[in-house]
Each structure stands twice: as structure tokens, then as C-alpha cells.
Amino acid sequence: MNKTSDKRSIILGATLRLINENGFHGTAMSKIAREAGVSAGIIYHYFESKDDLILELYNSLIKELMNALLKGFDNSKSLEDQIKKLFEDIFRYNLANPQAAMFIRQYKASPYYTHESNSQNQQYIDPIVSCVQKAKKQGIIKDLPDTVIAVLTMDVAALLAQRYSAGLVELNDELINEIIGIIWDALKK
Amino acid sequence: MNKTSDKRSIILGATLRLINENGFHGTAMSKIAREAGVSAGIIYHYFESKDDLILELYNSLIKELMNALLKGFDNSKSLEDQIKKLFEDIFRYNLANPQAAMFIRQYKASPYYTHESNSQNQQYIDPIVSCVQKAKKQGIIKDLPDTVIAVLTMDVAALLAQRYSAGLVELNDELINEIIGIIWDALKK
């Protein structure tokens, strides 16, 4: 890890924290610079604009999430176990990374979120999507549209993570397992 | 309906449309005024500030939603039917009012959403919460925290409504009924 990517990461981290706390609108570039301990100008060396910075942050968080999911992937297991593991990992990742979950959620709910911004992450998403497709074809899970499945897994997990971060619900391992079970039962055929 | 509440409503409507399209940050007060066909200054006659305007919009949408849910309420039916009807109505309301669903979702994902902003709506939410409580006690639905139940019903419905509005998924009556059935099966004991 060289100095360049260090500073880039520091800026991204500062942006993540500030936007989660104050929203897109409440997060001025000058504040990001102060939080990151760099000058305002240098941000424009690493990112084209504020919009670009936010998009890059989103992409990097999606990339990290997808890497975490792929790491748990085991092709030697049965497809049912693979899918089950996938859903479990999605839940656990969101709950373990509430800052990331919160940002992704806020981003997706905002006008920053366009088809274009998502197409860049297709490469990371593809393996997971194709796994889900296979499971549908083999009759392991219900034949629902991908979007519906994504909502019931990814989005539900992210929402619960945020509610947990906000102190609105207590989530112990037992409850998490129960929820994962409920979702799995709801999706499986 | 007198002129005063008319203009107030017009301003709220313009705010809803613009914020859904451009986000909180992308929606200037002057644009709201232009969209509503009023002067910029008069907004401050009806609302204290931009933040207040947004909060009032949120409150009014929550109130409308809750009224819609209460309208479908029938105490003569069995509790199971009541709960089932409630979940169905939540889905249908969100899908029928995508603008409201989208705004509520964006609001809840933003730093505007605080405990304080929700406490004002407690009066509308209470009857529904108590109905769910009763269902839990009578063993009709699973004994999950209210927040988890809210995520699996209200938030899932709102998310699907937005995905539908964004053209990401086709939701016909058959599919809606299937999803309602899935959620109901997941929650019932």
C-alpha cells in the first residue's frame, strides 16, 4: 500500500463517516478535507468532483461487500448450502459493517443512484446473480424476480443493520439466526 | 377547503415531487416556489424553514398512510384476518402511492429522520402497533421485535414500490399476492 492509495482511502473514510452523520447535503468538501487531515484542493487530485467522490465511495463499498460474499463461496458444497450461506453472509456483513450498510442505503435512496452507477459494479454482482439464477432454475428457491429476492435479502439485511445501529432493535446471534431462517424459509421452495 | 390550506397543500405537493426527483439537496426553496406557482417568500408564511417544510411533509404522508390503514380496519373480523388485511393494505398503499413511498423511504434514510420526528406520529401508529402486539400475544404471528416486523412489512413494501416505480420490476396482482402470501407465511406462527 503506497502513500497515494493511503490518502485516497483516508479521504474515502472521512467521506463515509461524515455523510452517514450529516447526509450528502450536510457534508461540504472542506469538512471532508478537515476530517481527513488534508487540504481541500488535493481531493480534486484523487477525485474529479464531489459526485465522483461519492460514486467512488459507493463503488468501493459494494466491491468490499461482494468480495466478502465471494470469500465465503464454496463451489464444492450443494447449491442449497451455497445459497443459504450467501444469505447468511449478506446479513452478517451488513450487521458487522453498519457504516457501509448505512451509506449504501442512503445512496440507493438518493438521486445519486442511477442505472449507470450500478452498471459499474456488475462484474462483482454477476457471480452472485448467476448463483441465484441457478438456484431458481433447479427449484431450490422460489421463482421470484431478482429484484424481489434482492429486496428480501440484501435490503432487509441493510435495513436491520441500520435499525440496529440506531439503537431501535437489539440483535443478538440467536435473533439473527431466527431472521435468517425466516427469510430462507420464505424464499426456499 | 379554504384558500389557506389549499396553498399549503400545493406547496407540500410541489415539495414531494421535487424532492423525489432531485433529492433534499437538489431541491431549492426557489424551485419549490416556482413548481407551486407561488412566491419564494410565502413558503415561510406556512412553514418555519426548509427543514420544517420537509418534516411537515413527512408527517402529512405518514398521517395519510395511517388513515388509509385504519380505514381498512374491521374489528369484527378475526385477529388473523385483521393482521393479514393490514399487511395487504400496507403493500397496496405503497404500490398505489409510489411518490409517498419514495419520499418516506428517502426521508427515513436521511439525517432528517430522528426519534423526535417520529414521536409526532405516534398517535397514528399506536392502533396498528397494538394490533400487532395482540397478534403476537395470541400466538398468531411470531414473537419478533416490532422493528423487525416493520422492516419485513412496511419497509419491504416501500422498497418494492420504489423498485416498481423505477421500472426495475414488474408487479402484477398475481405477484403482489404471492409476495403478500410469502411475507404472511414468514410472520405467522
Next chain:
Amino acid sequence: MNKTSDKRSIILGATLRLINENGFHGTAMSKIAREAGVSAGIIYHYFESKDDLILELYNSLIKELMNALLKGFDNSKSLEDQIKKLFEDIFRYNLANPQAAMFIRQYKASPYYTHESNSQNQQYIDPIVSCVQKAKKQGIIKDLPDTVIAVLTMDVAALLAQRYSAGLVELNDELINEIIGIIWDALKK
């Protein structure tokens, strides 16, 4: 006193209080209306504009002051006694009416104060000026320009009244008399 002049007076009184507390700039017409217990619009029935309202207030305060001075006037006394009494009354009036003193001072220090605004009060000021002129000619007081004499009497008194109102100095009767004596000694020949 009819209702019309009542309301006019109430508006003037509200303006006096608010401007002394918040300055010209900090005193909106709507606040004057609220303080006076009238609508914003009606002020424009009694006064042409905010500037006019402020000018009329200034004029009315100058008129009251001058009337107070003229009331103490006694042509049967010696000129020396008349002048001495005049200076004493100026002091006492300012100290007894700190709100008026404060406003006049703030007005005179502001760009509202023009030659034009003063010319309207010439009728009230004339008798006093001519009395001072006579005293100068008869060698009772020093032959200083009128402006210098006004500063050493009127303005000094107003300043002391304001300092007293602000709690910066304690002014008992003894001290007031001492100051009056000092000023008189300084001006007399």
C-alpha cells in the same frame, strides 16, 4: 384624544422601544406591528414608509423635549437664570427620559439624520437658540459656536443618560448637580 391618534401613538411607542433594543436594522415593520398589537398593513395608513415612521418618531420626541424646555422658561427672570435653568432642564429631561434620549442619540448617529430631518424641528428649536444667542451677545456665556454649545449641553446630557440606562454610571441628584455646575462654569464667561 381620539382613536386615530391613539393608534398612531401606540405604533410610535412600539417603534421607540424596539429600535432602542434592536436598532433600526433589527426592527422589522412586522415586529413593530406585533409589539403595537396592530396589523402590518395599518402602519402604512399612519406613516408613508419605515423611514417616515422613524422620522416622525424623531420629530415627536424632539417636539416633546422642546416643549418640556419651554415649559420651564420664565421671561421675567434674568437671562443668566434663564440659561442656567435651560441647561439644567436639558440634563434633567434626558435623564428622566432615557428611552427618548437613547433614540435621539442613535438617530443622530445614523445616516437617517440629515439636514432635512432637522429643519422640520426648527420652529421648536428657534426660541432656545435665540435665547442662547442673546446670552452670548450680552457676555453671559462664552462666544462659542452654537454647535459646540449644543454638544457640551444637549449631547453630553444625552450621553450621560444613556450611560446611566446602561448601568455604566450611578447618577444621584448630588452628582447631577455637580455636573450641571461644571458645565455651567465651563460655558459662562
Next chain:
Amino acid sequence: MNKTSDKRSIILGATLRLINENGFHGTAMSKIAREAGVSAGIIYHYFESKDDLILELYNSLIKELMNALLKGFDNSKSLEDQIKKLFEDIFRYNLANPQAAMFIRQYKASPYYTHESNSQNQQYIDPIVSCVQKAKKQGIIKDLPDTVIAVLTMDVAALLAQRYSAGLVELNDELINEIIGIIWDALKK
């Protein structure tokens, strides 16, 4: 003198001129920027707000005035000569710097003038106050409250300077000396 303090000074100078001409209320930040030949935004780099700018201007003028008075200070002279010189310098400084005198006067007559704003200048005022204190104790000048002495010297000088600037009175050296003599005679024991 570096560029930073240059621009700060230019802004302060522009503010002084405009406020003397148009008052606090009539002096918009945008006008100050234009007069100073800078952008509107940069003022907020040097000053927190309009209020802060005005306070800083007041403080800098008080500081300059006090430095001018201290420069004329000569401890080797008799206390009587020191005091006399002080009063003379106050007069001459005010008459030589009518812009400063006018602003200080307008500021003191406005609601901007608070105890807090003055406490920041105590360090500059202290030496002069203690000199006056000593003179009172030694029976050189009358035992009047400091505020009264300040009014009769500082404020009278500032008022005369403004009247002179406004063309209301002609002040030649002879007259100035006469007035200084009158004030001195009034204060000395």
C-alpha cells in the same frame, strides 16, 4: 506586510467608509466586497460574519486610537501635564481621524455595542484609565466617575469631530485650543 493582512485591512477600510456613509443596515456584504475589490465569499475567510467584521473593525480602531494616545505619553513629565496632553491628544486624534471617530460613535450608539465588545479592548484602555485614576487621587482633577470623565473628553471630542466632518461647525486651531482649555478647566480641581 504580507498579502493576507493586506486584504484583511482593505476589507476593514472598505467597511469603515461604507458604514459611515450608509450605516450598518445600509451596508451589504456584497457592497463591502465591491468597494474592497474582492469577492463576496472571501470576506468570510477573514471574518466569521458581518457582526464579527464590524466588531473587529471597532476593535482595530480602538487599538489604533489607544496606540496614538500612548505614543504621546511621557512619564517624565508631571502628572498634570500628562493628563492635559492626554485630553489634547484625544481631541486631536478624533479631529484628525473623523472616519474613525464617526464609526466609533455610531458603533457605541448602536445595539452592536455591548459590554462584551468593550472588554476585549481593556488592555489598551487600562494604562489611560490608571493615569486618570492617579490624577484623581492626587487631587489634580475632580473626583468624578470614569464614565463622566470619558463623556466629557472622549465623547465630546468624537462628537465635535463628526460635527466638523458634517460641516456643521468650523474648527480652527484657535477654537480647538479654546475648547481643550475649557474642558481642562472644567475637569481640573
Next chain:
DNA sequence: TATGAATGAGAGTTCATTCAT
């Protein structure tokens, strides 16, 4: 690479004034 002073457009908000009622 890195800084931070500088820009200027545009934000939210205020307010003197008007006018239909």
C-alpha cells in the same frame, strides 16, 4: 503532490410594501 486563498453562483431566509377582502 500539496496547499489554502480566492471565486462567484446560488442557497435559505427576511422584510418593506401592497392589496384583495
Next chain:
DNA sequence: CATGAATGAACTCTCATTCAT
């Protein structure tokens, strides 16, 4: 006479972005 909703220009202040150093 009286109201107060309505206007819209002008205000203070912010902020993404640039650029000389």
C-alpha cells in the same frame, strides 16, 4: 379603518471548484 396573505428584491452566508504558489 383594518387585516394579513402575498410579493419579490435583497440580504447574509455557504460551498464546489480553481489556481498561484
